[in-house]
Amino acid sequence: MLLVDNFCQVVITAPQHADEYLEILMAVKGSSKEKRLASQFIARFFKHFPTYADQAIEAQLDLCEDEDIAIRKQAIKDLPSLCKDSKDHTHKISDILAQLLQAEDSTELAAVHNSLMTLLKIDAKGTLSGLFSQIINGDDLIRERCIKFVTSKIKSLGHEVITKEVEDYLITECKK
Numbered sequence: 001m002l003l004v005d006n007f008c009q010v011v012i013t014a015p016q017h018a019d020e021y022l023e024i025l026m027a028v029k030g031s032s033k034e035k036r037l038a039s040q041f042i043a044r045f046f047k048h049f050p051t052y053a054d055q056a057i058e059a060q061l062d063l064c065e066d067e068d069i070a071i072r073k074q075a076i077k078d079l080p081s082l083c084k085d086s087k088d089h090t091h092k093i094s095d096i097l098a099q100l101l102q103a104e105d106s107t108e109l110a111a112v113h114n115s116l117m118t119l120l121k122i123d124a125k126g127t128l129s130g131l132f133s134q135i136i137n138g139d140d141l142i143r144e145r146c147i148k149f150v151t152s153k154i155k156s157l158g159h160e161v162i163t164k165e166v167e168d169y170l171i172t173e174c175k176k
Contacts, residue, residue, distance in 0.1 A: 021049045025059045035071045039063050043081035050086075057082065057089060061096060069108060076100060076111040080118040083126075090123040094130025098138065101145035116149065120157060124166045132173045 024045070027038035042056050049056065060082065063075030079097060083090045097119065100112045119127045128150070135146045154162065154170070162170075 018049060018052070021045060021052060022055075025052065025055055028059045028062045032068055032071060035063055035066060035068075036074050039071070039075045039078045043078040046082050047085040053089065057092065057096075064096065064100060069105060073108055073111045076108070076115050080115050080122060083119060083122050087123040087126055090119060090126030091130045091133070094119055094127040095133050096130075098131050098134035098146050098149075099142060101134075101149060102141050113149065113153070117153060117157075120153075121161055124157070124161050124163070125169050128166065128169060128173065132176075135173075136176065 024038050024041045027034045028042075030038070039060065042060055046053070046056055060075055060079060063071055064079070066072050066075070076097070079093050083093055094116065097112055097116050101109070103109045103112060116127065116131075131146050131150055134142050135150075138146065
């Protein structure tokens with residue numbers, strides 16, 4: 001808990017706080033409470049540490065695979081935040097979420113759907129590219145669930161999300 005207290009006292013905007021961010025990334029191996037806080041803090045301060053983007057995504061992915069469903073749902077919920085300020089990682093995050101569509105628990109699956117919808121609103125084309133990556137390369141269950149997600153959820157999004165460019169991309173990918 002000392003780590004959290006110390007970290008919260010610091011304004012995270014400068015490279016001199018990289019050690020604290022690395023401690024947060026390591027907290028994904030800690031207790032349940034540390035893992036939940038780590039998930040939230042990884043997402044919250046992600047934009048300030050682009051050097052550690054890959055490590056942060058991997059740490060968040062570790063939390064998405066945790067044995068505790070509450071931690072998994074928290075990590076899934078926090079994934080779209082990694083793309084809020086930069087769309088560079090949208091494809092990868094969408095690909096991860098697409099793989100998580102194989103979840104059997106209905107509440108976990110709902111969290112995945114909500115995160116994908118949030119991600120679509122941040123970067124529709126990048127999100128769709130991650131989904132189509134799994135449609136093309138994923139196993140049968142993931143492919144089926146990605147197709148079901150795309151066909152059932154996309155139509156509920158307005159033209160501010162599904163622009164002409166995104167629509168053209170969708171058509172091109174569907175023809176493959």
